[in-house]
Amino acid sequence: MIRLLLADDQALVRGALSALLGLEPDLEVVAEVGSGDEVVAAVLAHHPDVALLDVEMPGLDGIAAAAALRQAAPDTRVLIVTTFGRPGYLRRALQAGASGFVVKDTPAAQLADAVRRVHAGLRVVDPALATDSLVAGDSPLTARETEVLQAARDGSPVAAIAARLFLSEGTVRNHLSAAIGKTGATNRAEAVITAEGNGWL
Amino acid sequence: MIRLLLADDQALVRGALSALLGLEPDLEVVAEVGSGDEVVAAVLAHHPDVALLDVEMPGLDGIAAAAALRQAAPDTRVLIVTTFGRPGYLRRALQAGASGFVVKDTPAAQLADAVRRVHAGLRVVDPALATDSLVAGDSPLTARETEVLQAARDGSPVAAIAARLFLSEGTVRNHLSAAIGKTGATNRAEAVITAEGNGWL
DNA sequence: CCCCGGCCATGACAACTGTCATGGCGCAGT
DNA sequence: ACTGCGCCATGACAGTTGTCATGGCCGGGG
CATH class of the missing domain: 3.40.50.2300 (Response regulator)
Incomplete structure (x- = not known):
C-alpha cells in the first residue's frame, strides 16, 4: 500500500x-x-x-x-x-x-x-x-533583475517599483533594461510574459 | 442514471x-x-x-x-x-x-x-x-475598446496594435485611454489585468 | 429632425520608458 | 593585487505613452 x-x-x-x-x-x-x-x-x-x-x-x-x-x-x-x-x-x-x-x-x-x-x-x-x-536553459536574470521584473508584473510604473524596493528610479530602469535585453523582449510587458512562460519568476 | x-x-x-x-x-x-x-x-x-x-x-x-x-x-x-x-x-x-x-x-x-x-x-x-x-457589473468597454485591449495583452506597442487592427496610432491611443479610464487603471498593463480579472476580455 | 454616442482621425503636450555612458562599492576567483 | 561581475546611482537623450481638444462620419431614439 x-x-x-x-x-x-x-x-x-x-x-x-x-x-x-x-x-x-x-x-x-x-x-x-x-x-x-x-x-x-x-x-x-x-x-x-x-x-x-x-x-x-x-x-x-x-x-x-x-x-x-x-x-x-x-x-x-x-x-x-x-x-x-x-x-x-x-x-x-x-x-x-x-x-x-x-x-x-x-x-x-x-x-x-x-x-x-x-x-x-x-x-x-x-x-x-x-x-x-x-x-x-537556466534563468539568465540576476536576483535583482528577477525581483524588479516581479514587481513590474502588475503594471506598476517605475516610480512605484522603486518605492516598493527602496531603489532609485534610475536603478530600476537599469535592471528592467537588462531584463528586457536578456529575455529578448523589446518591452517591459513582453519581458514579464516571456520570463513567466519560462518559469523564471 | x-x-x-x-x-x-x-x-x-x-x-x-x-x-x-x-x-x-x-x-x-x-x-x-x-x-x-x-x-x-x-x-x-x-x-x-x-x-x-x-x-x-x-x-x-x-x-x-x-x-x-x-x-x-x-x-x-x-x-x-x-x-x-x-x-x-x-x-x-x-x-x-x-x-x-x-x-x-x-x-x-x-x-x-x-x-x-x-x-x-x-x-x-x-x-x-x-x-x-x-x-x-457588465463590461463598460465598447467593442473596439475590448478589441484594442486584447491586442495589447502581449505588450505590443501602439504601432503594432494599429497595424494589426488597421487603425491609426492615434485612434488606438484614444481607445486605450478610454479603456484605462473605464477600468480605473492608470496604465495599459493595469487595464489589461483588471479587465481580464473581471472576465471582460 | 436633432442630439447623443460610438467610431475614426489629427495634432500637441506632458509624462513615462528604454538606452547608454559613467562611476562607485563590494565580493569572488585567479 | 587585479579582474570581473553584480549592484546602486546619476544624468541625458530619444522614443513611446496617456491625455486632451477638436472634428468628421454614421446610426438610433426622442
Whole structure:
C-alpha cells in the first residue's frame, strides 16, 4: 500500500485526483491539503510515502514545499503535478529534491504509474518537457533583475517599483533594461510574459 | 442514471473528474473531450443529460460551446466548471444558456449535487460569485475598446496594435485611454489585468 | 429632425520608458 | 593585487505613452 498526500489549492481538483488514485488497489490517499504551508505538518502527521504537490498554491508554492520536505521528511518522495510545463519549474523542482514532474495534461491513466515509479525510487519526467528545459536553459536574470521584473508584473510604473524596493528610479530602469535585453523582449510587458512562460519568476 | 459529458483540456483533470463522478451510483460519464470544438459532435453522438464544460479550452471556449449546444442540443443542460470565478464569465455563461456555474475550488463533495440539481432543471450558481458579478457589473468597454485591449495583452506597442487592427496610432491611443479610464487603471498593463480579472476580455 | 454616442482621425503636450555612458562599492576567483 | 561581475546611482537623450481638444462620419431614439 502506497500512502499519498495531495496538495492542490483547488478543492475540486484535489478531490477528483483523490478519487482517481483511490481507484487503484495499491494506492491510498492519507491526507489532503489546500496550501503549501500545510504540507510539512501534514506529512509529519500522516507519514505518506509520496507527496503530490501542485506548483501554483497560496502560501508556499509546491517547489518551496518540496524543498521544505527534503529537510523535514527526507523519506517522503515528491511528485510535482502542475498545470504549466514551464522549463524553469522543472529545473527548480528537481533542484528542490522532487523525484517526479507531471503536467496536468498527461493522460489520467499515467498518473498512478508515475506515483508507483516515484515510490520505487525512480525519476519521472516528461521527456518533451525535459528537452524544453534544456533548450530554454537556466534563468539568465540576476536576483535583482528577477525581483524588479516581479514587481513590474502588475503594471506598476517605475516610480512605484522603486518605492516598493527602496531603489532609485534610475536603478530600476537599469535592471528592467537588462531584463528586457536578456529575455529578448523589446518591452517591459513582453519581458514579464516571456520570463513567466519560462518559469523564471 | 444521469448521463454526463466532460470537456476539459487538461487530461489529468478530466480523468480525475470522471473518476470522482463515476463513484456516484446515479451518474455515468458517457463522453470526454479535450477541446471546445469537439463538444457539439460528442453531445450529438452520446446524448448526455448534462455537459460539464471548462471555460479555458483551446478552440471554442466553454461559454461559446454552451451557446453552440443551445442551438444543436437544447435538451442537454450545461454546467460550467471553471478555474476562475470571474464575474464576466458567469454573466456570459448564463446568457449563453448555461444552467450552472461552479468554480474549481468548491469542495469535491458538492459537484455531484450540482450536477443533480442542474439535471433537475435548477440553476446552480455560487452565491458569492453571483454578488461579485452584480457589483462588478457588465463590461463598460465598447467593442473596439475590448478589441484594442486584447491586442495589447502581449505588450505590443501602439504601432503594432494599429497595424494589426488597421487603425491609426492615434485612434488606438484614444481607445486605450478610454479603456484605462473605464477600468480605473492608470496604465495599459493595469487595464489589461483588471479587465481580464473581471472576465471582460 | 436633432442630439447623443460610438467610431475614426489629427495634432500637441506632458509624462513615462528604454538606452547608454559613467562611476562607485563590494565580493569572488585567479 | 587585479579582474570581473553584480549592484546602486546619476544624468541625458530619444522614443513611446496617456491625455486632451477638436472634428468628421454614421446610426438610433426622442
